[in-house]
Structure formats: structure tokens, C-alpha cells
Amino acid sequence: MSRAITRVLLSTSLTLALFLHHSVLVHAIPTDTTAAMASKSGSILKSALNAISQRGSTTDNLNSNACSYPSRPVPGSVNGSASPFWMEKIKHQGKAPFNSDPEGYKVFRNVKDYGAVGDGVHDDTAAINLAITSQNRCGGGTCHSSTVSPAIVYFPQGTYLISAPIIPYYYTQLIGDAKVPPTLLAAPSFDGFAVIDANPYIPAGGGAQYFQATNNFHRSIRNFVIDVRQVPPEKQQGTGIHWQVAQATSLINIVFEMSAAPNTAHQGIWMENGSGGFMGDLVFNGGKFGIWGGNQQFTVRNITVNNAQTGVYSLWNWGWTYQDVKFNNCQIGFDISTGGLTVETQTTGAQTIIDATVTNTPIFIQTSQPSNGSLAGSLVINNAKLTNVPAAVRVASNGAIVLAGTSPLVRTKTIASWVQGNVYKGNSGQAHFTQGNVEAPTKPSMLLDSQGKVVGKAHPQYADHDVEDFVSVRDFGAVGDGVTDDTKALQAVFDKFSSCKIIFLDAGFYVVSSTLTIPAGTRLVGEAWSVIAGKGPAFQNQLKPQVVVRVGERWGQSQQVTEITDVVFTTVGPAAGAIVVEWNVRQPDGVQAGAGMWDTHIRLAGSKGTNLEASTCPQFATGSYDPCYAAFMSLHITPSATGYFEGTWVWLADHDLDLEGEGMITVYAGRGILSESQGPVWMIGTASEHHVIYQYNLVRAKNHYMGLIQTESPYFQPKPAVPTPFRIDPAYHDPKPFEGSASSWALAVKDSQDILIFGAGLYSFFVNYSQDCVKTRDCQTQIATISSSSSNVNVYGLSTVASVYQLSVDGVGVIDQKDNVDGFASTVTVWRSAR
Ligand SMILES: *[C@@H]1O[C@H](CO)[C@@H](O)[C@H](O)[C@H]1NC(C)=O
Ligand SMILES: *[C@@H]1O[C@H](CO)[C@@H](O)[C@H](O)[C@H]1NC(C)=O
Ligand SMILES: *[C@@H]1O[C@H](CO)[C@@H](O)[C@H](O)[C@H]1NC(C)=O
Ligand SMILES: *[C@@H]1O[C@H](CO)[C@@H](O)[C@H](O)[C@H]1NC(C)=O
Ligand SMILES: *[C@@H]1O[C@H](CO)[C@@H](O)[C@H](O)[C@H]1NC(C)=O
Numbered sequence: 001m002s003r004a005i006t007r008v009l010l011s012t013s014l015t016l017a018l019f020l021h022h023s024v025l026v027h028a029i030p031t032d033t034t035a036a037m038a039s040k041s042g043s044i045l046k047s048a049l050n051a052i053s054q055r056g057s058t059t060d061n062l063n064s065n066a067c068s069y070p071s072r073p074v075p076g077s078v079n080g081s082a083s084p085f086w087m088e089k090i091k092h093q094g095k096a097p098f099n100s101d102p103e104g105y106k107v108f109r110n111v112k113d114y115g116a117v118g119d120g121v122h123d124d125t126a127a128i129n130l131a132i133t134s135q136n137r138c139g140g141g142t143c144h145s146s147t148v149s150p151a152i153v154y155f156p157q158g159t160y161l162i163s164a165p166i167i168p169y170y171y172t173q174l175i176g177d178a179k180v181p182p183t184l185l186a187a188p189s190f191d192g193f194a195v196i197d198a199n200p201y202i203p204a205g206g207g208a209q210y211f212q213a214t215n216n217f218h219r220s221i222r223n224f225v226i227d228v229r230q231v232p233p234e235k236q237q238g239t240g241i242h243w244q245v246a247q248a249t250s251l252i253n254i255v256f257e258m259s260a261a262p263n264t265a266h267q268g269i270w271m272e273n274g275s276g277g278f279m280g281d282l283v284f285n286g287g288k289f290g291i292w293g294g295n296q297q298f299t300v301r302n303i304t305v306n307n308a309q310t311g312v313y314s315l316w317n318w319g320w321t322y323q324d325v326k327f328n329n330c331q332i333g334f335d336i337s338t339g340g341l342t343v344e345t346q347t348t349g350a351q352t353i354i355d356a357t358v359t360n361t362p363i364f365i366q367t368s369q370p371s372n373g374s375l376a377g378s379l380v381i382n383n384a385k386l387t388n389v390p391a392a393v394r395v396a397s398n399g400a401i402v403l404a405g406t407s408p409l410v411r412t413k414t415i416a417s418w419v420q421g422n423v424y425k426g427n428s429g430q431a432h433f434t435q436g437n438v439e440a441p442t443k444p445s446m447l448l449d450s451q452g453k454v455v456g457k458a459h460p461q462y463a464d465h466d467v468e469d470f471v472s473v474r475d476f477g478a479v480g481d482g483v484t485d486d487t488k489a490l491q492a493v494f495d496k497f498s499s500c501k502i503i504f505l506d507a508g509f510y511v512v513s514s515t516l517t518i519p520a521g522t523r524l525v526g527e528a529w530s531v532i533a534g535k536g537p538a539f540q541n542q543l544k545p546q547v548v549v550r551v552g553e554r555w556g557q558s559q560q561v562t563e564i565t566d567v568v569f570t571t572v573g574p575a576a577g578a579i580v581v582e583w584n585v586r587q588p589d590g591v592q593a594g595a596g597m598w599d600t601h602i603r604l605a606g607s608k609g610t611n612l613e614a615s616t617c618p619q620f621a622t623g624s625y626d627p628c629y630a631a632f633m634s635l636h637i638t639p640s641a642t643g644y645f646e647g648t649w650v651w652l653a654d655h656d657l658d659l660e661g662e663g664m665i666t667v668y669a670g671r672g673i674l675s676e677s678q679g680p681v682w683m684i685g686t687a688s689e690h691h692v693i694y695q696y697n698l699v700r701a702k703n704h705y706m707g708l709i710q711t712e713s714p715y716f717q718p719k720p721a722v723p724t725p726f727r728i729d730p731a732y733h734d735p736k737p738f739e740g741s742a743s744s745w746a747l748a749v750k751d752s753q754d755i756l757i758f759g760a761g762l763y764s765f766f767v768n769y770s771q772d773c774v775k776t777r778d779c780q781t782q783i784a785t786i787s788s789s790s791s792n793v794n795v796y797g798l799s800t801v802a803s804v805y806q807l808s809v810d811g812v813g814v815i816d817q818k819d820n821v822d823g824f825a826s827t828v829t830v831w832r833s834a835r
Contacts (some may be wrong), residue, residue, distance in 0.1 A: 011199035032383070048568035053391035085177040088156055092612045093474050094507025094527045097482040098608035098658075105135050105383060106542065107507040107528050111684070118158025118186055125163045126809040132169055139169030141202045141210050141435055145217065145657045146170055147607040155182040155224070165192035165242075165260065167200055168219060170211065172529055173566075181253065183225040190231050194242035194270060198223060207242070207446040209339075214275040214296070215655070215662060220281050220599060222252040222461070228266050229286070231764045238287075244295075247649045247687055247710075248529075248601050250277035252437055252459050258305045265329040267292050268308075272315070278647035278685030279303075281458045289313050293320075293713035295484060297712035297761040299685030299708045301456045301646075304328070305535040311361075312334045317351035318825040319799040321708040322360030323684065325672045330361045333389075335396075339369030340379030346823035348377045350421075352759040352797030354707070355453040356384040362392045364405060371394045372403075374433055375820060378421035378827040380756070380796045382440065383453070388415045393420070402435060415757075419796075422820055422827025427788070427809040428586040429537065436549045438830055441794035444703045444754045446680040447736045449592065454758075455682060457644055460523070460563050461599035467474040469479075470525075471501040473510075480508020480530070482609045486720050492531075498522040499560075505530040505567060508825045509609050514538050517550045520558035520585045520595075526566035534580065535572035542576040542670065542726060545632040551586030554638060558588040564597040570604055572614035573667070576629035576726075582606070583637045587644075593682060594721040596644030604630040605667040606653025612667050619664040619769065625725040633671040633692065633732065639700070644682045648699030651692040654715055664769070666716050668692055670726040674733065679703020679754070690714045693723050694745040695762075699733040703750040708759030708797075711746040714778060715766040718743050735785065738811055741767075746800075756794050759827070760784075763801040774802050777826070779816055786833060799825040807831055 034720075054593070086251035094107035095749040109221045112118065113129035114134070131153050138146035151166070155176040162184050167241065174196065176182040178182030178508055187194050192339070193200065202208045216497055221241065226750055231238035240256045243249075258266035268282075269288040273296075280301035284290035290305035294315035305311035305324040311327045314320065314336045316791045327333040333356070340347035346369070358364050362740060364386060369376055379393070386392060386405050390776060392415060393403035395637035402420070408411045417440035422431040426505065449455050462515040471493065474480065474525055490510060497503055498519040507527040513536040534548030552558030562585040580602050605612035619626040634650045637643055652669040672688035675681060677704045687710040695711035698704065718741040728734045746762035749755060762781040773779035783803035788810050799822065800806045806812030806828050817826035 003295040011085050018204055026278035046612055085179050086465060088469060090470055095148055099508050107150055108261045112156055116160060117297055118160050119178045120159035120161055123163050124160040128166050137169045139822060140209055143663055144211055145215060147657050147702060152528045157182055159183040159185050159186055161185050162195055163187040163190060165194060165197035167197050171218045173220040178223045178461040181223040181225055181489055186231050186284050188230040191237050194225050194239040197242040199244040211249060213244045213273045214246050217248045219245055219249045225255045227257040229257055231260050233261040233264040234650050239267045239270050243269050243271045245277050246275040249277045250599050250647050253281045255283045257285050259287035262785050271295055274423035277763045284308055297708055297710050301684055304325050305330055314348045316346045317348050318451040319708055319759050319761045319797050322353045324355045324453055327358045327361050332363045333358050333361055333405050335336050335366045336367045338367040341821055342822055343824050349822045349825050350378040350797040350799050350827045352380045354382040354758055358389045359387045361389050363394050365390050365393045366396050370398060375421050375822060378797055378829040381418045382416050383680045384415040419829050423830040424815055425832050426834030427814050429814045436751040441756055443756060446703055447705045448669045455592045457593035459565055469502055471497050472504045474506045474508050480510045485513045485518060486510040487514055490516055490674045493516055515547045515550055520552040520562050521560035523563055524564045529566055531568045532577050533570045533572050539575040542632050545577045545579050547582040550582045554584045558584050559588055561591060562595045564600050568601045570610060571631055572610055574627055575628040575631055578631040579633045579636055580631050581635045583641050583643055586640055587642045593644035595642050597648055598646045601649040603636045604652045606656045606665055606671050608658045612661045614663050614665050616733045617665045617667045619666055621666055625668060628667045630667045630704040631669040635673045637675040637677045639676045641677050641681050643688050648686045650688040668725055672696060674703045677701055692726055692732050692744055696747045697735060698749045698752045704755045706757045710761040713764045715769050719768040738782040740781050747784040749790050749793060752790045754792045759797045761799050764803050775804050779803050782813050787810050790833055791835040794832040801825045
């Protein structure tokens, strides 16, 4: 946004009764958890029966025409070649209701319908780009963002010969058959920027690009093999993906095949800036670089790099979290540009690495500059297992080995907890520069898998289910046209099918006028981010907040596998009383991450259909607040819930995505994410932005893993100051605003235990829409507060922008950012609670 500001100044968003017998004993059994469920069904039944006796009667959705999930995959469906992925076969009736041609516009596009052949011989480039661009979509350098033309561009099994970049337009998901991922085969003559270029430079455009990097939202690429091995090894054109993106983006399940020749210049992912984002479940074979990256922040989970020269090169960042990284037979695992401590010389601000396995790689981590004696780029290593890795941390400029690795005699080594940067504890503001081991945090076992790593779970795609296992909400009367009240139709589909079918929310904008309950046990799959929006008087009173979408009954034992993917939850304004999503579900015992959301966002205002657009809520409005309330709270995770949230963007818009020029808007949502959960909760690559009172608030919460979390304060604050135009509501545990000209808390933690925050980017870019305070690093005085009553709270890689204090205890500033200047942001490498 803010078109005229220079790169680093750009902010992100810029950034049973009967039912229970049946459903427990017979179904709700996804194939991947069959065994776990079977062994647990006794205890689930018991808790279900308890639930009933506790409640007397159940308000859960009784299902008289019970149907059941197949207890094992449909024959032939695991063996992919026999039958295509369900997504290819399902009836395509997704709609973009706000498109200028709502009836004719196609959301789902199979590249073969646009002339692609997929035989590895025909050049399919033009056909694929036709599938992407047809029907007047947003891109090409003239349109920077739009929500009215979403698309899934689908690739059946096959090999697609590519001679020039595939250019995904705004709001595009490129999805390959998940059973046998298609190959994008770069032709020997391939000469473009990358096989897939998510943000092309306009030829002769003086550096201009299709999209503003920090506003390049809503993109996903899934299930591909990208093979550049035919491109001569010395050519950098052998690049898989140019991924210069921002929030609500993901790369999932992609294999990059590159030359392993000594002179290889191939690279898997190339990214020079942006404000991401999540990527995971990626494999890189060969290449000069697996990932070459510069971006404000990113979360990377489960990548494997084999036989590359450098696994990950890091040009610059304010903070990236790497979870579950594997390097095999590389020369260097992480090569990190460091030492740039001013805005102008920004290099890698914070590299925060958890659960790494490194094998036969001479150097695990190399920093470009030394950090002896003082902060020069924060580095955290937690639980790295090295086998035949002689140098764990090395400095390129002087060859110093800062942390030794293995030796010929001792060929394996585990690094439990090693850091380079400033370490703090409790309410002491004294920085202790540390280049060495620090006490490892105690990680609650419920957050870990059987190998002791933080749990990760890939975005469910149901590749082993056939199309018969799905029901479409449109087939059962939901309209999704942005106008019709779909409350009853959607509720009926959930009530009838939640325990036995995967529910397909065909692309559309579904309006609900009262609380919609998504029962525990539901698998809900959206299409190019189908929208569910709360609208009307039920959601307008901030003194009587009402839930728009309730996932699982609140006080019931909502303990079943529950998965939501590719959906956007929102409101149609005004909606001062809307709690957009209330999350009550609990994973079954023994099924880690059994209740979660992937690539599912809460996105408020700033898009067609929300009635909270630039015309109603311009940047400098003079009237009352009333028309511009977007929500009371975005996400509430209740005490008995568990949750796995991956790539969840909780965004109150700062600009209108459908306005030419991306003009700013001023809208109001009270609260971001409130968690009272006892855990386990995993927040992997989540963000919460622009809410008035706080972005993340943990109250009496336990057992949370959060990495990386990213926030921004509202740009208008402190005019009005917190909590205006809301009020502090004790019933919802609102934290007390800090003294002075108060802006939102990015993070508040109260009376909580066993909280591991592994990477945080908490940003404040404005005072009353002015960015002058960025230069003086004081847009607000405080930004994160942890109560002294909380215990075993560990924060690693905390990068803040323009908050005088980076961390407070009991609302009193403790860590002064001056002591941790690390480029544009200031970085605390470790803070741990006093108890
Ligand atoms: C993105 O980064 C590249 C390389 O550092 C730079 O040339 C380009 O100007 C940047 N683009 C924007 C929009 O900041
Ligand atoms: C898939 O089916 C083919 C042909 O029936 C068979 O040859 C192959 O072994 C099967 N693969 C798997 C993984 O079952
Ligand atoms: C990690 O990614 C690989 C490759 O996509 C996949 O096979 C594996 O199941 C993933 N592991 C987890 C824990 O998600
Ligand atoms: C840092 O340490 C290395 C050796 O470990 C030394 O060569 C270098 O001069 C030191 N740099 C500074 C700035 O102290
Ligand atoms: C905030 O800034 C705008 C634009 O500069 C200005 O018009 C307005 O008066 C300011 N508001 C206050 C309360 O300072």
C-alpha cells in the first residue's frame, strides 16, 4: 500500500443420543487416522456418553439418515494412475458472485480444457496461461488486486512442457492432481525468470512489477513436480518458482528437480521481497539453491533439500521460522547474509530454526559476518541433529567456526538449544549477548510427535477419497450469491452430512444471518477460498456479541477429527457484535492436530460484498464509526478446544482489495485471536493484523506452539486510542491498554503456562496514518506484554518494528528496542519468563 513509500517502509498488508452411537462407532473415520481412531473409539464413546449425561439432551446435530465414511480408501483410489483426483471429477459449480459475469465466469479451470496436452512433447505454456488469464482476471500489470475473479487452475496427471513462465494472476490457486502430481517440465530452451512467476517484472518497466510485493495475497501452488533439469545447468533460468508474495499464500507438496552438476545455477524458489506467508512439504533435489529468499517474514515447515550446493540462502528478513528442515548431502545448509544493522543495510534479522536434521553436509549454517560480542543478526537453533556435519555454525568472512559440528570420531551431534544474539529473562531489561548454548525450553510433550519434534500436519487434500465421498453445498440448496441468506441451507447440509461426507463448499459468497454451527467431525473443503459471511442485526451489537461460525458445540465434548481448508470467514458490515469464528473442537485422544484449519483465513472488510469498502469507509472518514464496524472479535479458541492452525491470516483490511490503486480504508474490529485453550494448540505461520485492542491474546492458556506469528497495529491509532470505538470487556478478558497514546497490543499473555513462541514479527508502522515514527522507531511505546503470573513462557526471535519497548511484563516496558537494533526491526533473540 502507501504507494510512495520505499520498500522497507512498506508494511505487510501492505500486510447421540443416537447420533453419537452412530457417528462414533461407525464413521467419522478418516482413512489416515483409522487405526488411531479404532483404538480410541472406546474412550471417545465414553466421553460422548458423558457429554450426553452432562447435558441431558444434546443440541448436536442428530442424523437420522446416517451415512458413513468409507473405512478404507475406495479401491483403486490410492493407486493414483487408475483414477484422477476427486477435484478433477467433482461437479464444477463454483461461482464468483461479484464478477461482472457471475453466471459465465468459471472458477475451476482444467488446463486441458484450454488446450494443454500434458504429454511432455507439446508446448503447453500458452494453454496454461490462457487457463489462468481468460475471462478478464486480475494481472498483467494493470490490475493489482481483486477478489471478484478467483480461480483454481487445475492440472491433471501428466507432463507439461513449459517454454516460458506460467504467470498466476491474483487470487489463483495452481493445483495438480494430488494422487500423481503432474510434472512441469522446463524445455531446454526455457529462458524466463522462473517456471512459475508469481510477480513478473514488466519488460522495460523500470523495475515495475505486476503486483505490489507486500500486497500480493491469495495464492497457492500445490502438488507438482517442477523439473528444470533440461535447462543447461549454468543458467539461472532453471528456477522453479519466483515467489514474491505476501499473506494468505502457500506452497504445498512440491518437488523441485534441478541439476546437481558442479556448475549448476538452478534454484528451487527465488524470492527477493514481500510479506509472507507459509510454505511446507517441499522437496528440493539438486540445484545451487533450494530456496533463495528475502522477505519480511515467512514460516517454512517440513522441507527436505538433497544434493544442493546451498539448502537455503537468506538475503534479508525481519524474521523467518524454519520448522522440521532436512538437509542431505548439501555443501551448506543455511547460508545467511548477516551484519546489516541499519535500515539501509538490512540483512537477515532473525533466523529461527527448530527441529533440523542435517546429514553429510560440511556446513550446517554459515553467516556472512561474525557476530562476536554483539548482535549482528539473530540466530536460534533448537533441536538440530547432525550426522557428518563438521561445522555447525561458521562465519564466511573470516572462516571462524563458531560452533563445531561432528568429527570423524564423533559422527553425530545434537544441538539442543544454541543462540547468537541478546538473551533476556523475566523483568530484567539487561541484554546478555550470547553466542552459545542457552537452557532449552521445556516443550510440553503434547505438542511433540513421536520423534520429539513439534507436530506438523500437511494441509489435508483427501487424495485417497473418491468423488462419491464428497457432497456439494450447492447440490443441497445453498446459493452463495452474496445476497441470499444461506443459513438454513448450509446448516442442513452440515447436520445431514458432517459425520459421513466431506463437505465441498463450492466457490461463492455464502451469507448467514445467525450462528452457523459446523459440527465436530466435519471436513469442510472450500474452493479458491469460498466465503462464509455473517450479516445482519444478529451481529451488530457489541454489547451482545454473537458467533457467526461456531466450530463444534461449545460446552459439548466436541471431540472428533475436524478439518477446514481453503475457506474465508468474514462479515458484511456493519458487524460490531460479530465473533467471526468460535473454535470449540477438540482432537480425538491420540490424534495430534486432529482439529484444525489450513489455508483458511478470517479476512474482514476491504472486499466486494462486505459493505465495508472504500465507498463506505474511506481512509479519512468524518462521520460516525457505526457503518465501519467489521467485527467484535475474529477468532476465539475456547478452553476445552485444541487446534492446529496453519497459514491462517486474520486480517482486518487496511486497504480495499477491489479498489484500483489499493486505496486505504478505515474500519474497526475489536479483537484478533483470543485463546483460552488448555492445548495443544499449534499456530504455524499465522498472522493477526489491525484489530483495535489486541492481535493475539492468551488468557489462562496452556501448551501452545506459535511460530511465526506476525502482527500489525491499526494504522489510524492512536486516533482514536484503544479501546475506541470498542470498550474493554472483562467478559472477554480484554487486556488493559498501556499508558499513554495507546495502540493495540500485538501480543498479551496472562495467567498462562507452557507457551513457546518461536518467531514473532510484531509491527507498528503508523501514528494516525503517518509513518514518520518509523524512522524514530517509536510509533507506539509498548507492543507485547506477558503477566508475571505466567510460567514457562519462552519467546525466540522476537522482531518488533517501531515500538519503544519490545516486551513488557505486567504492562510495564522491560526490553528497550534500542539495545537490539537489527536493521529495520529490533530483535530479541531469547526471552524467558521468570518462572
Ligand atoms: C524487490 O527486491 C529486488 C531485489 O532486491 C529489488 O530490485 C526490487 O526493487 C524490490 N522490489 C520492490 C517492489 O521493492
Ligand atoms: C498401481 O496399479 C498398477 C496397475 O494396476 C500396478 O502395476 C502398480 O503396482 C500399482 N501401484 C501401487 C502403488 O499399488
Ligand atoms: C513432509 O513432506 C513430505 C513431502 O511432501 C511428505 O511426504 C511428508 O509426509 C511430510 N511430513 C509431514 C510431517 O507432514
Ligand atoms: C571475531 O572473531 C574472529 C575469530 O573468531 C576474529 O577473526 C575477528 O576479528 C573478530 N571480529 C571482531 C569484530 O571482534
Ligand atoms: C490525522 O491525520 C490526518 C491526515 O494527515 C489529518 O487530516 C487529521 O486531522 C489527523 N487527525 C488527528 C486527530 O490528528
